[in-house]
Amino acid sequence: MEFLKTCVLRRNACTAVCFWRSIVVQMPSVRKISTTSPRSTVMPAWVIDKYGKNEVLRFNKNMMIPIIHYPNEVIVRVHAASVNPIDVNMRSGYGAAALNMKRDPLHIRASGEEFPLTLGRDVSGVVMECGLEVKYFKPGDEVWAAVPPWKQGTLSEFVVVSGNEVSHKPKSLTHTQAASLPYVALTAWSAINKVGGLNDKNCTGKRISGKESIIVGHFSWPAVRV
Secondary structure: OHHHHHHHHHHHHHHHHHHHHHHHHOOOOOOOOOOOOOOOOEEEEEEEOOOOOHHHEEEEEEEEOOOOOOOOEEEEEEEEEEOOHHHHHHHOOOOHHHHHHHHOOOOOOOOOOOOOEEOOOEEEEEEEEEOOOOOOOOOOOEEEEEOOOOOOOOOEOEEEEEHHHEEEOOOOOOHHHHHOOHHHHHHHHHHHHHHOOOOOOOOOOOEEOOEEEEEEOOEEEEEOOO
């Protein structure tokens, strides 16, 4: 009888041990998954929370990094930006009603939802990400652009622009030099071409307020002789 009891105990003990070992062996292995490094979702930017004078300007360290909403957009990392008279006027509320109609033509948003508003129209920087339909740019390209006034501006670390609002930065210019040109140059070009009606076919040899007009390709630039 004792012999049978001992066999039963040993058998139960062996079963327990085997059961415990089976749990250890059958534990699922941990898979190592390769992932990209985590990226911050916020950035610094100069913004306004209401219209007014210089005191409404605020340095915000926690602005959300913009994302691509349309396939023809690119994200640019800002290396240099500039301030134009339109930025000063927009800070004071210039064109607010018209710009809000452009931002929200269906009047879905409540009044004041354009804030916090980032100022700045000019930018020179590097492409970080491209939409699916962008063909002429790739990450790493140095570009410059003039951002329309109804969009978030360039006084920030990143800005989103459409593919037709950006072009490759001239290699002869630094980012600081390039950021001083786009908006003012396009304003001058608009006055000469759209208002004055001058182009590369009809203004060769003509003068504009005593200044010669230089034609380079499809661009016209007034030249001052010293």
